[in-house]
Amino acid sequence: MSWMIWRVWKFTILPALYPDEPKAFPYLIPFIGHASAFFNDADGLLTRGREYFGETREPFSLTLAGEKLVILTSAQDAASAYKNTGSLSYDHFVKDLFQTYGVSHTTITRMYQPPQDFSNEKASSSNTLLQTENPSGKNLCHLQSDFYKQQLHPSERLDTLGVKFLGNINEHLRYDRISANYEVTSSKAQEGTNFKTISLYRWCREVLVHSATQTFFGKQLFALDPNFLQTFYTYDSTSWKLLYKYPRPFAQDVNTAKRSLVSTLTAYLTLPSTSRQDASWLMQTLEREQRAIGIDTANIAAMMMLAHWVINANAYKLCFWLLAYTFHTPSLLSKLLTETAPAIRSSNDVDMAYLTTHCPHLTATYHEVLRLTSSAASVRTAEAPTVIGRKLLRKGTKLMSPFRQLHFDERIFGPDAQRFVPERFLRDEGLVRSKGFRPFGGGTTHCPGRFVAKQEVFMFVVVVLHRFEVRLAGGTQTFPSLERKKPSLGVMDPVDGDDVLVEVREGSGI
Ligand code: HEM
Structure with a gap:
């Protein structure tokens, strides 16, 4: 009974409450989610997910041992993610x-x-590329x-x-x-x-x-x-x-x-x-x-x-x-x-x-x-x-x-x-x-x-x-x-x- 409530809550009510967020690809076992399918044939799982949502290629999410992962399957979305260096980080x-x-x-x-944290540290760090050829101050x-x-x-x-x-x-x-x-x-x-x-x-x-x-x-x-x-x-x-x-x-x-x-x-x-x-x-x-x-x-x-x-x-x-x-x-x-x-x-x-x-x-x-x-x-x-x-x-x-x-x-x-x-x-x-x-x-x-x-x-x-x-x-x-x-x-x-x-x-x- 509680499993049924969880399923309905997770895959019917939540998506209706948050229609702007990527939908979750349904799974059977809470927490474990898609982990075993992922380790058995990751690409097959992703294809099933894509087909489940009617080939719209909208972003959807998987759950791998408690961790949510949003999947992008459209070339356009992948390109937008590459371009977005402001809020998406590696x-x-x-x-x-x-x-x-x-x-x-x-x-x-x-x-x-940041490089300035090391500028006074040691003589050896002063003529490194980090200090001398790093105009934008990268770490x-x-x-x-x-x-x-x-x-x-x-x-x-x-x-x-x-x-x-x-x-x-x-x-x-x-x-x-x-x-x-x-x-x-x-x-x-x-x-x-x-x-x-x-x-x-x-x-x-x-x-x-x-x-x-x-x-x-x-x-x-x-x-x-x-x-x-x-x-x-x-x-x-x-x-x-x-x-x-x-x-x-x-x-x-x-x-x-x-x-x-x-x-x-x-x-x-x-x-x-x-x-x-x-x-x-x-x-x-x-x-x-x-x-x-x-x-x-x-x-x-x-x-x-x-x-x-x-x-x-x-x-x-x-x-x-x-x-x-x-x-x-x-x-x-x-x-x-x-x-x-x-x-x-x-x-x-x-x-x-x-x-x-x-x-x-x-x-x-x-x-x-x-x-x-x-x-x-x-x-x-x-x-x-x-x-x-x-x-x-x-x-x-x-x-x-x-x-x-x-x-x-x-x-x-x-x-x-x-x-x-x-x-x-x-x-x-x-x-x-x-x-x-x-x-x-x-x-x-x-x-x-x-x-x-x-x-x-x-x-x-x-x-x-x-x-x-x-x-x-x-x-x-x-x-x-x-x-x-x-x-x-x-x-x-x-x-x-x-x-x-x-x-x-x-x-x-x-
Ligand atoms: C056929 C051969 C290769 C393939 C298919 C390949 C593919 C890739 C892919 C898919 C990535 C990750 C890109 C991403 O996250 O967007 C990557 C990253 C990287 N590859 Fe290659 N690679 C190849 C050969 C090489 C070689 C020969 C080197 C070095 C000599 C190299 C150095 C790197 C480095 C350093 C990164 C990390 C870039 C970063 O995170 O800033 N790769 N490669």
Whole structure:
């Protein structure tokens, strides 16, 4: 009886009393709400919610273990949320993230303190960028977003980093460096043909994560912990548990991996900086600025772990899906081979400018694969009453724009939105600028790594296609399925055990 009263109150009377507020998607168990459905298939739950309200795409709310979350499924509403930097903030999310990762309360406070609070503190803080190149007086947390842009947006700094990064990919992507980490031992390749059978997923992961880690952090991490990358892979595939505060007893894998990564990074930061000169400008700057406001090594390591993850979590998965679609679509493979051939100058020289300006099929496929496989979301918190999509969000409301809800909108992408159509972004060149295409988010949190991500993916794909002879092992394979059950925070993984096995040998090209 009391359950009936609760249901009627919650889902009939309250919406009638507050028609301006987003309606709650009904659920059965008070407090728990949609939590178990969310952890079982987040996108499926969001789609059911959207359909429940008659496809109006008005904002609606979910309840996840007592917490209300407003969902935006219309491209227009997502765009309004990105634009609203006045009352919608990202800080709550970052502070919560820092806390989850064990960053101390004092450190979080310092990261958000205005620069003048440190101006008299220590001589070492006076010639930092926080004090000298910060005309609008940002706190260090906000200024760090600028450091990312200064390193990763098109500029001389990006050129320097790009040359190193592409050089590392080129070096790791060689037949004689194919490692036991991704070579499949039960090789079905014929004797005497020099074909090695390898896991495409693990190949992309090993080469790209190794190359990026070396480019951004230098070589010392590998010397300190030869298993650093393996631990990162465990962490990466279970990181959703930390983010969504999964019960601790079921999250031992991610916590153990996180502790190990932070401990290696702590040892790394304890080395004299002279032995870490091969790290990128970005990492050196973040460390120097954080030290200057009195943050200790353990806390810098915890934040650096997050940076390493952000840098590495998505590109290798995207590469995997792009190549998976390519090897499963012979007509696309042949177009990409022809179109990209002129970019190959020599074994050490791939013309990146040519790839990004003269290869429309590669670019269109890149966008289509991003559309289909990204499951990230932008999150904000209303710091004051805010109207989005004619709905009023009270102060403190958390909101989320899940990209898959936009990327499969048939009004934007057409009736074949569910399918992989490599020419989709060629058919309509305006799509890439559509408000409904947000693989890198938008507004103040628009991914600063999008330029370098494109370069690394293009480089990897093109070197694989031209340096090796590659074929699907066994001739045909079932296409891998996207992992929909675990909540994903970026480009999605394939279902456990799904992969593309390829037979690879040295080609006649580069
Ligand atoms: C295919 C690869 C990548 C994808 C799909 C991707 C996607 C995203 C997305 C969706 C966001 C959140 C946007 C939002 O909240 O609105 C983001 C943020 C971010 N990304 Fe990427 N990213 C990729 C690669 C990279 C790389 C290679 C780097 C660095 C080298 C990077 C650095 C960052 C940073 C620092 C942020 C946080 C921005 C902020 O909060 O101010 N990303 N990325």
